[in-house]
Amino acid sequence: MTSQISKKGLEDFRRRQFAGPNVVCGSSDEILNNTATTTGPTKGLPDARRVIIHFDVDAFYAQVEEVRDHSLRHKPLGITQKYLVVTCNYLAREAGVTKLMAISEAKKKCPHLILVSGEDLTPYREASKLIYGALKIYGPAEKLGMDEVYVDVTREVQMRIDRGAMDNCWHGHVHCARNGVTSDNIHRPMDLRASAADPAVSQTGGAGAVETGCRLRLQVGTAIAREARAALARCPGFRSSAGVAHNKLLAKLVGGLHKPDDQTCLPADEASAFIAPLPVRAMAGVGYKTERQLQDAQITTVDQLRCLPLDQLSKLLGARVAQFLSEAARGRDARPVEEKGPPQSISVEDSFKACSCFSKVETVLRVLAPDLLRRLVQDKEEFGRRATTLRVTWRHQGAKRASCSSPMPQEVALQGMAVAHKVQAERPHAAGLPEMCSVDLRAVPLISSRGAHR
DNA sequence: TCAGGAGATAG
DNA sequence: CTATCTC
Ligand SMILES: Nc1ccn([C@H]2C[C@H](O)[C@@H](COP(=O)(O)OP(=O)(O)OP(=O)(O)O)O2)c(=O)n1
Numbered sequence: 001m002t003s004q005i006s007k008k009g010l011e012d013f014r015r016r017q018f019a020g021p022n023v024v025c026g027s028s029d030e031i032l033n034n035t036a037t038t039t040g041p042t043k044g045l046p047d048a049r050r051v052i053i054h055f056d057v058d059a060f061y062a063q064v065e066e067v068r069d070h071s072l073r074h075k076p077l078g079i080t081q082k083y084l085v086v087t088c089n090y091l092a093r094e095a096g097v098t099k100l101m102a103i104s105e106a107k108k109k110c111p112h113l114i115l116v117s118g119e120d121l122t123p124y125r126e127a128s129k130l131i132y133g134a135l136k137i138y139g140p141a142e143k144l145g146m147d148e149v150y151v152d153v154t155r156e157v158q159m160r161i162d163r164g165a166m167d168n169c170w171h172g173h174v175h176c177a178r179n180g181v182t183s184d185n186i187h188r189p190m191d192l193r194a195s196a197a198d199p200a201v202s203q204t205g206g207a208g209a210v211e212t213g214c215r216l217r218l219q220v221g222t223a224i225a226r227e228a229r230a231a232l233a234r235c236p237g238f239r240s241s242a243g244v245a246h247n248k249l250l251a252k253l254v255g256g257l258h259k260p261d262d263q264t265c266l267p268a269d270e271a272s273a274f275i276a277p278l279p280v281r282a283m284a285g286v287g288y289k290t291e292r293q294l295q296d297a298q299i300t301t302v303d304q305l306r307c308l309p310l311d312q313l314s315k316l317l318g319a320r321v322a323q324f325l326s327e328a329a330r331g332r333d334a335r336p337v338e339e340k341g342p343p344q345s346i347s348v349e350d351s352f353k354a355c356s357c358f359s360k361v362e363t364v365l366r367v368l369a370p371d372l373l374r375r376l377v378q379d380k381e382e383f384g385r386r387a388t389t390l391r392v393t394w395r396h397q398g399a400k401r402a403s404c405s406s407p408m409p410q411e412v413a414l415q416g417m418a419v420a421h422k423v424q425a426e427r428p429h430a431a432g433l434p435e436m437c438s439v440d441l442r443a444v445p446l447i448s449s450r451g452a453h454r
Numbered sequence: 455t456c457a458g459g460a461g462a463t464a465g
Numbered sequence: 466c467t468a469t470c471t472c
Contacts (some may be wrong), residue, residue: 017461035470060472081459082457082458082459083457083458084457086458086459101457102456102457109464118458118459119458119459145459145471146472147472192458209460211471250463284470285470285471286455286470287455287471288469288470289455289469289470290469290470292455310458318465320464321464323457340462341459343460343462344461344462345461346459346460347459348459350458350459351457391466401468402466402467403467404466438458439457439462442461454464
């Protein structure tokens with residue numbers, strides 16, 4: 001009910017500043033005290049010894065289009081899918097356009113907004129590969145979606161320290177929790193921004209005291225992040241933001257604080273005060289449902305989460321989520337950076353004005369099926385894999401999605417139609433019944449066929 | 455979740 | 466298969 005981070009008014013403005021580190025409980029140095037160890041590439045190292053960088057390309061689709069067509073640069077640009085501006089460049093954002101805004105609204109905010117269709121994701125997938133390739137040279141890398149990459153640079157950091165290849169400089173911003181953070185879009189509390197910096201406490205890089213131990217490791221991490229972002233800007237040609245911290249959770253949380261085209265480091269002793277005032281929804285993993293459940297228990301911020309005993313949290317959210325959140329609320333996150341390899345499924349989907357006539361569904365399937373098959377052929381050429389199962393998912397207006405699977409058929413479109421007919425036959429034919437408004441074809445799992453590669 | 459489109463993972 | 470979450 002109350003205390004939505006999305007409410008209006010003064011009280012909310014204050015809350016939206018997430019600034020006051022009025023930590024209710026928990027010490028301020030959980031991370032340094034943490035003795036948990038991780039598995040994977042840096043297995044055996046205490047959490048605080050890792051150096052993790054989270055990279056996020058700014059306004060990804062928009063930058064891809066700007067690189068493809070230089071005439072789009074220096075103009076407000078929106079990328080569309082159906083009637084949505086799915087993302088836009090930062091010139092458009094200055095004019096008030098936001099991610100996932102309706103085209104009509106975006107045009108009102110910014111009449112000169114240039115629109116480019118982003119319905120074909122192929123160029124973005126290609127760009128994504130280049131980005132990943134450029135970043136993975138710094139250490140084990142994990143791709144999240146198309147434009148984000150975690151890199152565990154612990155070894156690279158250690159190597160530089162061993163060689164004495166340090167410059168004793170902090171690169172980019174070093175976050176100070178006293179400066180607080182906000183969210184520029186009230187509907188997106190996960191997109192954090194640093195509040196106006198207090199010059200007395202803010203730090204924007206440069207040299208200072210000679211650092212040692214964990215601080216030195218992070219400092220070297222900021223040099224690596226700067227180099228990597230410079231490389232990205234030169235070769236594939238994308239500006240990006242980055243977060244440098246001791247684990248994935250914190251690196252991602254601070255990574256966007258000085259977006260666009262800048263980086264932020266979070267020293268271990270700032271972590272607790274930094275996350276305490278954040279809304280729980282800011283943490284990746286806390287979505288719509290979890291936020292609501294926590295709200296029902298009067299929990300909206302991370303420090304409130306800290307105060308709830310684990311067993312009570314488990315009853316609310318289940319043991320797994322509770323365990324993760326309990327750690328996360330204290331700034332701890334032992335999840336390793338994992339190299340995932342190629343995707344395990346390929347899907348194509350289209351939505352349309354609700355329609356029960358089969359001709360529409362058939363028309364859509366006759367486009368989707370060849371699209372899917374093309375991508376499967378490409379995947380086979382690239383990775384020597386094939387799919388065993390076809391899953392058809394559909395949605396009726398106002399209803400939840402439903403799906404059914406079958407062995408991968410010869411004729412994908414025909415299988416889709418068969419499913420559509422079966423679904424229709426099983427529905428009562430009452431007038432005014434909601435009609436189908438989206439279909440999705442998914443090939444899964446993608447497994448190596450014998451004699452592949454090589 | 456008001457939308458579009460893709461992918462992962464838990465139960 | 467469904468629910469939830471992510472970008
Ligand atoms: N619900 C979503 C979220 C993201 N994307 C796509 C469009 C984005 O360009 C890309 C990356 O998502 P981000 O959330 O990182 O957003 P941007 O990179 O566009 O902008 P920002 O500079 O805020 O990171 O993924 C999408 O299609 N649908």
